[in-house]
Amino acid sequence: MNDIPTVWDWTGNLLDGLRITLLVTVLGTLLMIAIAIVLGLMARSHRIAVRGVARVVIEFFRGTSLPIQLFFLFFGLPLLGIRFDPLACGVIAFGLNYGAYGSEVVRGSINAVPKPQWEAATALNLSAWQRMTHVIWPQAIPLMIPAMNNLFIQLLKSTPLLYAISLADIMTKAEDFRKAGGDATLMYLALMVIYFVMAYAVTLLSNMAEVLAKTRLGQHAGLRSVFTFRKPKPAEEAKLVDASSAAGGPGGVR
Amino acid sequence: MNFDLDYAGEILPDLLMAFVQYTLVATLLGIAVAAVLGLLFAVIRQLRIPILTQLLTAFIEFVRSTPLLVQLFFLFYALPGMGVTLSPMMAGVTGLGVHYACYMADVYRSGIDAVPRGQWEASVALQLPPLATWQRVVLPQAIRNVLPSLGNYAIAMFKETPFLAFITVPELLHQAQESGANTYEYVEPFALAGLIFLAASYPTALLLRRLERRLEAR
Numbered sequence: 001m002n003d004i005p006t007v008w009d010w011t012g013n014l015l016d017g018l019r020i021t022l023l024v025t026v027l028g029t030l031l032m033i034a035i036a037i038v039l040g041l042m043a044r045s046h047r048i049a050v051r052g053v054a055r056v057v058i059e060f061f062r063g064t065s066l067p068i069q070l071f072f073l074f075f076g077l078p079l080l081g082i083r084f085d086p087l088a089c090g091v092i093a094f095g096l097n098y099g100a101y102g103s104e105v106v107r108g109s110i111n112a113v114p115k116p117q118w119e120a121a122t123a124l125n126l127s128a129w130q131r132m133t134h135v136i137w138p139q140a141i142p143l144m145i146p147a148m149n150n151l152f153i154q155l156l157k158s159t160p161l162l163y164a165i166s167l168a169d170i171m172t173k174a175e176d177f178r179k180a181g182g183d184a185t186l187m188y189l190a191l192m193v194i195y196f197v198m199a200y201a202v203t204l205l206s207n208m209a210e211v212l213a214k215t216r217l218g219q220h221a222g223l224r225s226v227f228t229f230r231k232p233k234p235a236e237e238a239k240l241v242d243a244s245s246a247a248g249g250p251g252g253v254r
Numbered sequence: 255m256n257f258d259l260d261y262a263g264e265i266l267p268d269l270l271m272a273f274v275q276y277t278l279v280a281t282l283l284g285i286a287v288a289a290v291l292g293l294l295f296a297v298i299r300q301l302r303i304p305i306l307t308q309l310l311t312a313f314i315e316f317v318r319s320t321p322l323l324v325q326l327f328f329l330f331y332a333l334p335g336m337g338v339t340l341s342p343m344m345a346g347v348t349g350l351g352v353h354y355a356c357y358m359a360d361v362y363r364s365g366i367d368a369v370p371r372g373q374w375e376a377s378v379a380l381q382l383p384p385l386a387t388w389q390r391v392v393l394p395q396a397i398r399n400v401l402p403s404l405g406n407y408a409i410a411m412f413k414e415t416p417f418l419a420f421i422t423v424p425e426l427l428h429q430a431q432e433s434g435a436n437t438y439e440y441v442e443p444f445a446l447a448g449l450i451f452l453a454a455s456y457p458t459a460l461l462l463r464r465l466e467r468r469l470e471a472r
Binding site for chain 2: 059060063064065066067068069071072075076077079080153156157158159160161163164171174175178183184185188189191192195196199200
């Protein structure tokens with residue numbers, strides 16, 4: 001038992017941890033998308049009360065730091081009688097925090113659909129629901145994907161925080177390895193490579209989604225674009241920064 | 255259980271102290287490192303020095319795609335094994351600075367790309383040496399235009415300083431946890447910590463937005 005473990009010995013542990021990391025990432029991303037859509041739509045409501053609530057929620061979750069929100073959920077809420085298991089804490093904290101950033105992307109993209117499209121939908125006597133589902137959203141979605149992809153990757157990169165709330169994610173497994181006397185340098189490098197691969201996989205998926213969404217609009221860009229790294233052009237970057245400028249942060253990142 | 259105002263008042267001085275002494279100091283030093291290093295990265299990439307540029311691009315892409323927390327642990331726990339021992343604060347500032355330098359490099363690049371070609375040509379026509387071209391002509395225009403974006407990254411970095419708590423820097427989150435551990439009352443310390451962050455980041459963000467509008471209006 002006194003043997004010093006090698007990274008190779010730890011493969012099984014890392015895979016166990018990876019499963020948790022992936023689970024929280026996927027669930028967190030789904031919650032994030034749902035919250036981003038709800039808050040994003042609320043933020044462009046005509047009713048000032050609805051808009052006000054959305055703004056307060058968005059600015060609150062963007063302005064207070066993610067690790068603090070996570071700790072509040074994990075350590076604070078049980079004292080108020082609300083108890084989530086660690087996995088739910090992680091999913092909720094990531095979903096709310098990045099959902100608040102994402103809502104600005106949703107709002108900005110819907111606003112970026114040209115005005116004549118709205119007017120044409122009205123002129124064709126489409127109901128408000130039909131206008132959104134058949135005209136506005138199909139055009140807004142391709143606009144959202146690049147910025148959303150940045151947020152997905154930010155979320156993925158935040159998952160090592162789970163280590164701090166006693167969830168056995170891949171980071172925790174790596175820490176166990178270090179504490180067992182293993183070579184920390186190699187392990188951290190391996191960990192970074194794993195995260196790098198996951199981040200690239202997320203980008204690939206987003207690129208595919210973008211190609212699909214654009215094909216629906218008749219703007220087929222060719223499949224080669226799927227493999228590109230996401231690199232906002234200066235103009236695109238400026239727009240992202242504009243969409244996320246209020247509390248500053250991951251909206252424009254990456 | 256309710257929010258205990260007396261208790262909150264009691265721990266507030268400690269929290270503010272930790273905030274000023276560690277969080278703010280780490281943020282400012284981190285911004286300084288990121289701003290200088292990011293500019294250096296951007297200029298090196300712009301100069302297109304053969305192998306160096308490709309290596310740097312790969313490095314930047316890698317750092318941006320891997321978690322800050324893992325990078326901090328690498329600096330703090332793995333480097334001593336290679337003979338480099340950093341204090342927690344040093345490791346934290348280096349981690350934050352390098353991580354955000356990789357983001358800021360792209361911001362600087364977009365700023366440099368936006369400087370009109372004519373400015374470069376005029377510098378050549380005036381026989382300005384390369385150093386003066388960069389220092390006096392290109393960078394002042396490039397940096398002014400991207401100041402708001404740089405500021406946004408600075409705020410993002412500020413909100414990631416709680417990560418330093420995990421490498422034992424006694425900053426705000428660490429202090430909040432400590433205060434909570436003394437009394438088993440975690441609601442107030444974390445709520446206060448969050449509010450302190452909000453109170454610092456939101457006004458800064460509003461100021462940046464105003465700066466952005468003013469620059470656009472020109």
